[in-house]
Amino acid sequence: MKKFMTFYFVLAILFCLQIVFGTDISAAVDSASGAEGGVMHGLVALWDFTGFANVTLGNMAMIAVGLFFIFLAVKYDYEPLLLIPIGVGILIGNIPFLPGYKIGVYEEGSVMNYLYFGVKQGIYPPLIFLGIGAMTDFSSLISNPKLMILGAAAQVGIFATFLGASALGFSPEEAGAIGIIGGADGPTAIFLSSKLAPQLMGAIAIAAYSYMALVPVIQPPIMRLLIPKKERAIKMKPPRAVSKTEKILFPLIGLLLTCFISPSALPLLGMLFFGNLLKESGVTERLADTARNSMINIVTILLGLTVGASTQADVFLTLASIKIFGLGALSFMVATAGGLLFARFLNVFLKKDNKINPLIGAAGVSAVPDSARVVQNEGLKTDPNNHLLMHAMAPNVSGVIGSAVAAGIMLSFLL
Amino acid sequence: MNLLTVTNQTWTITLLGWVIVFAALLFLVGVFLLVPKVFTWSAKRRLKTKGKTQVTDDQLAISGETNAAIATALHLYFSEMHDEESAVITIKEVRRRYSPWNSKLYGMNNSSYYKLRS
DSSP: OHHHHHHHHHHHHHHHHHHHHOHHHHHHHHHHHHHHHHHHHHHHHHHHHHHHHHOHHHHHEEEEEEEEHHHHHHHHHHSSHHHHHHHHHHHHEEEEEETTTSSTTSSTTTTHHHHHHHTTTTTTTHHHHHHHHOOOOOOHHSSSSGGHHHHHHHHHHHHHHHHHHHHHHHHHHHHHHHGGGGGTHHHHHHHHHHHOOOHHHHHHHHHHHHHTTTTHOOOOOOOOHHHHHHTTTOOOOOOOHHHHHOOHHHHHHHHHHHHHHHHHGGGHHHHHHHHHHHHSHHHHOOHHHHIIIHHHHHHHHHHHHHHHHHHHHHHHSHHHHHHHHHHHHHHHHHHHHHHHHHHHHHHHHGGGGGGGGGGGGGGGGOOOTHHHHHHHHHHHHHHTTTTOOOHHHHHHHHHHHHHHHHHHHHHHHHO | HHHHHHGEEEEHHHHHHHHHHHHHHHHHHHOOOOOOOHHHHHHHHHHHHHOOOOOOOOOOOOOOOHHHHHHHHHHHHHHHHOOOOOOOOOOOOOOOOOOOGGGGHHOOOOOOHHHHOO
């Protein structure tokens, strides 16, 4: 134990010397001679391999960010299934190392690089969509199809951010990839950025997932600001019962219709509707069960970890990342406001007994099911007997479809 | 940020893109407003061919409450895990097998007999 302590003590002194005096230790060792020099050479070689020798301020900052993500997930339960893998990924990605030894996520042939392949080539997001499809119940959407338009209205966030990013000097491809943060859909954001702007993918994915985790913080003030209390108290009619045939028809019609309009979104929408058909057909329960449990869990672990690891300080800590974070926050706000205002606008054309509660417009951003949960909580704050969760799920899942269609459109325009 | 520097292509993608998203979802809305109507129409037609001339929408639609009641009844029925029993109560005499190990005869000491003789 004493030997170990002595060894680490020597290492610590070397580290401090390097920082404080800017001493070049290798040069100091070169001047030494004999057995003493041999030992020192060995120590320095070891030292050069350690993280202490290669650490930068950026690494430390990113490690702090990773720890903060883990803290948010554990302490406040903010999207723990995403923030824990991403947080640990950030730690893994920012442990400093000597380049050239197939360690880092960006080094060809490293284990992390192989895992990252699924992100780089856009393989993981469609698999996540398969799982989402297998766990999503579209009944509320089918029973009240007009709520689907709210999902389209909230996509204004994507296009407004695209415009904003272009105005800030990003190239059209980069602006398109940044804009998709407004879709509030992590897999879609990763899928699109892997195709349009791979160099920004880490920042975009982290921004998208961070703001998705912060939906309970971002949305309520905008809701209270834009929707008067009287309208927040509107009670909606209970949704009608949906037949099994309708549930089976929905993924089929949805797949054909949306993919004919936007074929570039095929990997996402195809998998989403396929997963939903597995669930609703009633004859493939085993496959649906695997898709919504084991498979999505495995892919979430790999996706979260590798996206986190892709935030290596030298690649991630740039001015562009700061701009992306700013634009991401803006896009979430614009998307929420777009959904809310369109819901109010829609009410102008609806009969008095058929009006919708404008709060559900906020669920049009596709952060499933967080934004629907936020709508439910806000509805309960206004009227403890007003349960909006089922109604909010309709724009919520249509937001998923809408953001995937928007991603397809961006791809077809910009690729 | 200066929106004047944004190119025409960007404006086109922004406006056209949003319109296409709207159009795609509006198509879906249209289709799914139509689907229940088609189902109702085909159900009415089927009933009419079977001789029911007066069919109202209320007869075709089953409310959520009714569905919930039926589902609960079925669930309770199918999850009833008891075996079917005869419902005849009988009291049968319990027959004990003879065993010398618990025989009272072997457990008795005939001490009084020896006492009398002495």
